[in-house]
Structures are given as C-alpha cells and as structure tokens.
Amino acid sequence: MSIKAKITPGHSNTLNKELVILAAIKLADESGINGLSMRKLGRELGVEAMALYYHLKNKSQLIEEMIDHIHGEIEIPFDAPNWRAFMQRRARSALDVVARHPWAAGLMESGVNPGPATLKDSDTMIQCFREAGFSIAMTVHAVTVLNIYIYGAAQQYAKLPFTTTEQAAEVSEAIKRQFPMGTYPYLGEIITQHMIKSGYSAVDEFDFGLKLILDGIALLERE
Amino acid sequence: MSIKAKITPGHSNTLNKELVILAAIKLADESGINGLSMRKLGRELGVEAMALYYHLKNKSQLIEEMIDHIHGEIEIPFDAPNWRAFMQRRARSALDVVARHPWAAGLMESGVNPGPATLKDSDTMIQCFREAGFSIAMTVHAVTVLNIYIYGAAQQYAKLPFTTTEQAAEVSEAIKRQFPMGTYPYLGEIITQHMIKSGYSAVDEFDFGLKLILDGIALLERE
C-alpha cells in the first residue's frame, strides 16, 4: 500500500466511475451540455481525457449514467397520503431537479437504456396507481400523460430566458418589438394585457396544467 | 448575364439562405442533428463550408431557421368547426411533423427568438380560443398545457426505439430481461400483461392524453 493511500484513508485518490459522473454533472451544470467535453472533464479531474475511457465506454455511456443519476434526485414521496398527493409532490420535485440541471431536460425519458433510478421511479409510480385501484390500462394512460407533461414542462422551463415575472415582462416586450404592430394581433394582446401588465409565472402555469391533468386522471379512477 | 443563368431560367444557380436551410433539414432528417455539420452541408451543396457563412451568421442561426421552417409545416386548420376540432387536428399535425423530423423534437418551443411561422402558429391558437369565448387568462392556460403536452409527446415519440406494436413488445422484453425478476414488480407486471400481450400503441396513448387535456380545457370555457 502506498503512503498516499494511508494519508487519505477512506478516500480513494484514484478515479472511479462515480467520481467521473459527479464531475461531469457539475461541469454540465456550469457550462451546459455543449460545454461538457471529455478533454475539459479530464482537466477538471486532473487527468488526461484518455484516462476517462478506462472507466467508461464512451461519452454516450457517460451521459446515460449522468441522466440516471439526475433521475435519482427526483423525490419519491412514499409517505404521501394518496395517489394525488404522491404525483403532485413527485412532479414538483422533478421540475426542481431539472431547474438545477437544465441541460438534462431534453435527455430524460429517452426510453432507451433506462438506468436503475429511472426504472425504480417508474415502478413506484405504477405501484402508487395500482394500489389506489387503477386498472393496468388506466395506470399506463395516467403515467404516460403525467410523464409527457412533466418532462415537456421541465424542458420548456429549462429553456425560458427569464425566471422572475419582471424578466418575463421584459422579454415579452422585446419579442413584441421585433414584429410590426398588428402582425400577430392576438399574440400581441396576450403580451400587452397579460404577460406585461399582470404577472406571468411559469410555475403557476405549470401548476395549473398539472391540476387539470390530475383532475382528468381522477375521473379514470374506477374505469 | 452569364450563359448558365440563361440555361436555367427562374432557377438561381447560386446559393441562397432558403436553399441552405432546406438542404440542412434534409441532411438532419437523414443523419440526425449530430450528423449535421457545416462541412457536410457544404459538401452536399457542392460548396466549401465557409461559403455558408456568407448566407448565415453561424450554425445557431441556421438551426433557428430550420426550426421555424419545420414549425411552418404544422397545419393550421382554419376551417375547423370549433376550437376542439382545431386543436385536435393541429396536435395530430404537429406529431406528424416531428415524426418526419425527429431531430427537431427537442428544439421547438425554445422560447428564444421565435420565427414568423412559430409566431403565426401561436397567434392562430390564441385567436381560436379567444373567438370561442375564453378569457385571456384561460387562453394562456389552455395554450400552455397543450403546447407542453404536444411537444413533450413529440419528443418522447421521436425517441421511441420502436414504431409497431410488435417492436414495442420486443423492446419491452429486452428491457425486462435486463433486470432480475422481482426487482421492479409493478413495472414487470405492466410489461408482461400489457406491453407484450395486448398491443401497446404510442399514438393511442397520445390520443388518450390529448382527449383528457381537451376535456379539461372544455371545463375552463366559461370561467
């Protein structure tokens, strides 16, 4: 055993898959998915890019692992009193997770090669609906519409060029200035009357749509 | 005027923005968004990559223009008898468009720099709801939930590793073989009882969710 290993006990000073994945997520959080390169990631880890290929097959596999890790950050609210509370909390958690890792928005739910965290999340959602008395067919419908909505919303949310309602108003005005008055009268009305005057909140919109969908699912309960 | 110009009247033999965009879409359709490079695109057009920079600012702008063009392919059913028929037909058309251009799925609705086709589409959707008597606030809710659902579904649909129900069954079995029996019991049940036995159809799932959302929107009509 080397002296180095004795100096840092319990902390491996050599690389491993997990460390690479965590560093890759950190790098992507900071500089986006296009800012993530094997060479930069190596630099960040104090190693040449080629070293990464000892721990991972290639960049695709790295990204798959990153996505499954992110998926594992979504809260699974086992203690929720009913399916509706469960799905509501899970949805909010998923939106939070994507807000922290915007680059991941378009990559989740790819359908190909789901990792353990992804599979566990699906399994738990299904369990929740089944135990609430939903049939298999209705469970599939419910899970599908919820996931489409949540990941769709997360993706649009991640791409929003604003976060506060003030910024929303500014951006709306900028868009409106780009086209001559009257070209898009209905859109123009929405922007002036709604986006700028009253406060537009992307999160409120998300919640409204989620409620609409949960109400719809409630009607499937005994079908 | 050159002889060449006389030989091909009405057909410019030099490049222009529109030709570049169309060729780029064709190339992306064939080889995905990662297969689209300025150098390959130049080759396809019989020109050096650098020539493209005379017609477009950079690759980002090219992609923005491609997306707006794709957006223009979505049918706007002016002759629909009511808002519901309008939204149903538009949704189906959007799904078809993304099926033809899977690489575009994750890039539509980016919110930044919407092009004329994108703005026109929004304007028409808003007009449809407003003329049906929806308030401004309810129109925003309805358009938001519909777009999130449609583009979310399009994205998942574009990424599906299967198209027919037979392929769906095969892929489901492959996924199931990857994990030890009983690890994900509820997911396992869905796969064996539903995905493999009865036929799973992604399009049917899309329609089910769309109906659920349209039913929900109908309840907002006089709010």
Place this chain on the structure above:
DNA sequence: ACCTGAACACCGTTCAAGT
C-alpha cells in the same frame, strides 16, 4: 456579390506504451 484556402482552437476515440 459570392466563394475559397489557410489557419486556429477545438472535438471523440483508439491503441500501443508506460508505471
């Protein structure tokens, strides 16, 4: 007006070689 050649600063990945 429209295109090219050369150049720059990057990529992902392989593979033999080093310790």
Place this chain on the structure above:
DNA sequence: ACCTGAACACCGTTCAAGT
C-alpha cells in the same frame, strides 16, 4: 490496474484573398 502520448479523423469559425 490505471494512466499517458501520439495520432487520426473530425468539428465551427475567422479572415484575407480570389473571381
């Protein structure tokens, strides 16, 4: 077992120069 150096075949983009 774990990492590196050199190499290959790519990228996007700028800019002076060509016609």
